[in-house]
Every structure is written in C-alpha cells, then in structure tokens.
Amino acid sequence: MGRVALRGLLAVAVITLCLFVFGPLLWLASQAFATSWTYPNLLPDGLTTRWWKVVLDDPALGAAVQNSLTFAPLTVLISALVCLPAAYAFARREFPGRRAMLIGLFATNAFPKMGLFATMASLFYALNLMQTVLGILIVHVIGTVVFMTWIPAAAFASVPRSLEEAARDAGAKPLRVFFTVTLPLALPGIAVAAIMSFLASFDEAQGTYLVGAPDYMTMPTQMYSLILNYPPQVAAVFSIMLSVPSVLLLLLVRKHVMGGHLAEGFQIR
C-alpha cells in the first residue's frame, strides 16, 4: 500500500521535473517551425521551415555565427596560455599571497558584471580598445579566468607527486616531467575547464555588446536585436542554433572525460 503510494508520488515528481526541464525546450522547438502561434491555441497554426531560411539567409546573422565561432576558441586558447601556468603554480608551489590570490580570482565573478563592464569600458575608451577584437577577447578571457585556474589547479594538485618524482628519478628534467606525466594526467580536468570556458565565451553577451556592438556582433548579442526586430519564431530558431555547440560539447565530455584513465582511479596511493 505505502509502497504503491510512494511509487505514484515518485512518478508525479518525475513527470513534473520532465515537464519543467523539457517543456520550454519543446515549446521552443515547436515555435521554430510554426507559421504562427496565437494565444488560445494549444498547437501551432501551421508548420514551416521559413524561419530557418530567414536566419540562414540573413548576412548579419551569418556574420554573428562566424564571430562567435572565432571568438570562443580564441578565448579558450588565450585563457589556457594565461591561466594554466598560474594553475600549476597554485597547485605545486608555495608563494606569498597564494591563498589571497586564489580567492581573489573570484572577484571577477563576485561583482555584478554590468558594473564591471561599464568601468572597463571607460578604460577601454582611453586605451582605444572599444570596437576591437582585442577588447572583446579581453572581456571574454576575464569571464573564463576562474574556470581555467581553479579546475586545472585541482587537476594538477591531484597528480601524485611520487609520479613526478619517479619521472625525475628515471632521468627526466622538470619540463619534460611536466609534459610527459603531469599534463597528460591533468588533461581531463583541463578539458572540462576548456569546455566550460568555451561555453562561457560563447554565451557572453553583456560585455561583448558594450565593447563590440555594432561592429562585432556575436550570436548572443545578435539575440537582442532579433527579439526586438523579428517575429519570435526567428529568435527560437536562433536559440536552437546557439545551443548546438553546448549539447555537442556535453556529449563529448560524457564520452571522453568520464571514461578516461583518471576515472579508472589509482588503486595504489
């Protein structure tokens, strides 16, 4: 009796959760193919692929896709070059102010972004960085610093020192040890950080809008004008396109990172 009631309750909870998560997505997907969809109707008035054509044929939107796909990988690359050495230092070296700096990295995420960007904009005007690719990249990289430092730092720290010592003992110089032992073992963590940075950069709108618009529009900043100037179906199509990289990357993470040798674990430690 009690078990049956419990199962019923569980089923209701699961269905509610599914509706909560997938409902809006389903609505979004329907919207993208609807000719129109007016209030009292439960289903769209008709189906069409017209809106996809509108998006794909619009040169401004095409440029936005291209910009997004350029800025995001560039951001990840620069962020990695700047942050990974720092992450290694945080994980393996003791230096004055280490803790303060580690906490301080959160400062970029602690303040309301818009306030931060407004002050940055005044600095960028002085440095002639407004409406430049470099300016946009700086804004994007700042948004990824926390991921790119904290997660790889934890990954580096989790590589047992004895594995590095064994490589030294075998005759490898420190740099060689890093590239043959430490880095490969920390790679899953670094991959996670890179993916999160990619997504953060891909979704970044406020700062990009402030620094780049109207010369450099990315997909998220283009969303703003889409919502104002086009029917909602176009925004729906664009949202779906914007989510494709995230979904692809998530599937990639599942396949490669979680099944990797770090997950196999060290039974010896």
Place this chain on the structure above:
Amino acid sequence: MTTQAARATDGLRITGLVKRFGDRTVVDDLDLTVHPGELVSLLGPSGCGKTTTLRMVAGFLAADGGSIEIEGKDVVGLPPERRPSAMVFQNYALWPHMTVFKNVAYPLRLRRLPKHEVTDRVEHVLGLVNLLHHRDSRPATISGGEQQRAALARALVQEPQLLLLDEPLSNLDAKLRVKVREDIRELQQRLGITTVLVTHDQDEALSMSDRIAVMNGGRIEQVSAPDELYTDPRTEFVAGFVGQLNSLPGRLVGGRLVPEEGLLTGVRPEDVRLIPVDEPGASAAGHAPQDRLRGRVVRVVPRGAFHELVVEVEDRTLHSLAVGQSLPVGQEVYVDLARPLLFRDGRRLQER
C-alpha cells in the same frame, strides 16, 4: 682483494649526513657505507629518519650537511635525474596513462637509445620480473604484485649503480610479501646491484639483507649482519626492535633478579624456560628452590609451530616460547633465564 683506498670509493658512502625540518633534526650526522653488490636495510620505526635518508640519496630532498658518494662521485649537488640511482617507490608510482611497456621504456627513451635497443632491453627486464605477458596492460588493470614487479623493472632497466627500495612490500598481502621478497633478493644477488632498502618490518630486513642499519631518532644505532643483530644487539633499542625481548630491571645473580640502579636485563622469549614445579626432579635441577624465579602461566597463545606462554613472575609478565607440548593456564612454574643481555642506561654491557 681490493685495496683499502679503492674500497672507500666503491658502492655508496654517506658521511655526516644531516637533515633538519625547522628546528627538528630528522637525520643527525649519519654515516653509512654500502659495499658494491651488497643489500643494506635501513630499519626503524616510523619517524626515525630512514625514508628521509633514502630521499636524500635519491635527490628528492636537499641535505643540510654531509656528503653522499655513489661509486666515488659526490652526488649531493645533483638533481635526481642526474644521479646514477634508481628507486622503487612505496606506492610503485607507475604512470597510469602508459602501458607497462611504456612505463619501463620511459627511462631509456629519455636516453635517446635506438628503438630496437629500447625494445630489447625492456623485454629483457620484463622477462627478468616475469611480466612479459602484461607488456601492453595499463597499471590499473594488473594486480598489486604485478605493479610492484613493473616498478622494479622500470628501475632495473636503467642499470643503476645504486638501487633504492622504499618499503617495496608494504602494499602487498602477507603471503605475497614472502614470495616477492625472495624474488627481489634473488634478482638483486644475481645482478649484483648495490641496494639500499628502507623498511619498518624486521622480518623483511632480516630475510633480505646482507647487513641491517637500525635507525632511531635520526641516528644509526647499529649496523650488523642479521644474525649478529639478533644475538649481539649493542643497545636496548636494537634488542627490543629486532625480535621480542623481555625487559627486567636489575641484574641476574644465580637465577634471581637483583635490583640495581640503571641496569636492565633482557631475555629473548626462547631463552625463558619454564619447568612445572610439580615435575619430578624439577627442584633438583640447578639451584635450590628458594633461589629460583617462580611464576604462574596466565595465558597461552597458539602461534602455529609453537606456543607463546605468558607467565606472571612476581608482579611482572614474561613471554616464553614453547615448542611441542604446551602448559595449562594456571600451572605453577620455575622460570630459568638463559643468555641474558645486560644493559646499562640503554647500552649493552659486554660482560657475561
């Protein structure tokens, strides 16, 4: 026969080695010589400085004083990658992202040897440790004993002038441990590698070593062959750490204990003989009854091939080993103590 001068530069020679952590001296003016082809164990309780010493020899810790010579060359200033030693780590430290073959080949690849030579040498040592069938396995997929052999192979392939073993058996189960220590010893003797072994396990040290250095508080208490260490300990610490020891205050005079300030008598359990008081002829043997220690069996612990008897003598307990017939609990016995070891303030007195 090598000359004295030549011998002084062979093998490993540690002189006046010092290591401090903060104001704590962990290794205190340590001297040790390991002759070529010899296996010497550093034996001691945790915190005695044995691992610190080994890590200084390997180059992972900087010494605060003293010298370390390997084959006559001072290595104190050299980083680990330039020292002619190879180490087997306690947790084996195999690289989980490489196969067994790649783990073992790593040191040779660094030396830029031709590919076929790398393959030949790796397969040769994998054959030595009987691991050829796992050459393409990842470390996480093979057993603890196999991981241990892979780690040993990775050290041997370097043909080191000095092999360092850091508690190599502590992660293996008891049965495997006995087999592996015999295997390692056999291999070490066959290849004639100068070896230093660190362990806290006296069985391991006694069964594998040519000589044992017993460490305590950052110093070496005694360096001796295993047999000598047991029968002729120079300090109370060594006697207590290597094998079991019954410690009694005072000195033995004609079968009785006579208290004396600073004096201590140690007796091995196998030298404690128990004679039931009601046994015919018991009182006739040796001294008169009133001159003998008398006690009562309070506990009997079966140990397989023998029994360990716990005897209460006056207000003290003694341990005794009995082969064959054991005595019942509660049995009144005379206690004869043979081969007593006499210590004054912890140091052995050589008088008998």
